[in-house]
Amino acid sequence: MKYLGNVVNAYKIILRDYIKSGMTIVDATCGNGNDALFLKQSITETGRLYAIDIQREAIESTRRVLESNGYTESDTLILKQCSHENFYFLESGEQVDLVIYNLGYLPKGDKKITTHFESTLKSLVSALQCIKCGGLILILCYRGHEQGELEFRHIEPFLAELPQGEFDVLKMAFINQLNKPPVMWIVEKKSQK
Numbered sequence: 001m002k003y004l005g006n007v008v009n010a011y012k013i014i015l016r017d018y019i020k021s022g023m024t025i026v027d028a029t030c031g032n033g034n035d036a037l038f039l040k041q042s043i044t045e046t047g048r049l050y051a052i053d054i055q056r057e058a059i060e061s062t063r064r065v066l067e068s069n070g071y072t073e074s075d076t077l078i079l080k081q082c083s084h085e086n087f088y089f090l091e092s093g094e095q096v097d098l099v100i101y102n103l104g105y106l107p108k109g110d111k112k113i114t115t116h117f118e119s120t121l122k123s124l125v126s127a128l129q130c131i132k133c134g135g136l137i138l139i140l141c142y143r144g145h146e147q148g149e150l151e152f153r154h155i156e157p158f159l160a161e162l163p164q165g166e167f168d169v170l171k172m173a174f175i176n177q178l179n180k181p182p183v184m185w186i187v188e189k190k191s192q193k
């Protein structure tokens with residue numbers, strides 16, 4: 001396996017360093033559950049994972065992947081079929097360490113059911129409101145399909161406008177790949193001085 005190779009490998013390198021046992025994470029697009037499994041293994045039993053997807057098929061896939069690895073639904077593993085626009089699934093006043101978006105459509109699923117920039121932007125506003133100081137929001141955006149390119153064009157200026165005093169925003173991409181390589185942004189909420 002390559003060290004970098006693709007944005008998923010790259011985000012895992014960063015998150016392996018960042019994630020600690022016991023953290024609270026929202027996987028806002030859990031899809032087939034691959035990211036969710038990595039996240040749950042990283043936070044261990046004591047950490048709480050919310051795995052969210054708009055499609056029942058995705059929630060069922062995620063449940064299967066997690067269960068076959070010994071993780072069943074509980075107070076620390078919450079699977080929810082809903083849109084990620086509002087974070088109503090969190091407990092009142094709950095703050096989280098990480099929100100992750102792996103945007104686009106379900107691999108091997110219906111390509112018409114994809115994330116859209118309007119709802120993704122609403123969701124980012126929700127995520128910004130519940131992220132802890134020192135917490136991260138990580139967004140993977142695939143520009144090779146129409147909605148993905150639209151998301152890129154709307155998300156980038158939105159993130160670029162976040163106040164520097166409150167947030168750091170990093171952008172990563174493979175700049176020598178053909179066509180439109182995926183982009184990863186990481187938002188870090190700064191600690192209060």
Ligand SMILES: C[S@@+](CC[C@H](N)C(=O)[O-])C[C@H]1O[C@@H](n2cnc3c(N)ncnc32)[C@H](O)[C@@H]1O
Binds near residue numbers: 031052
């Ligand atoms: C690229 S897939 C995610 C891949 C996944 N993280 C994995 O490890 O397999 C994107 C997912 O976003 C979901 N999605 C689309 N719109 C959504 C929304 N408004 N709220 C939550 N999930 C959404 C799709 O159903 C799809 O499963």
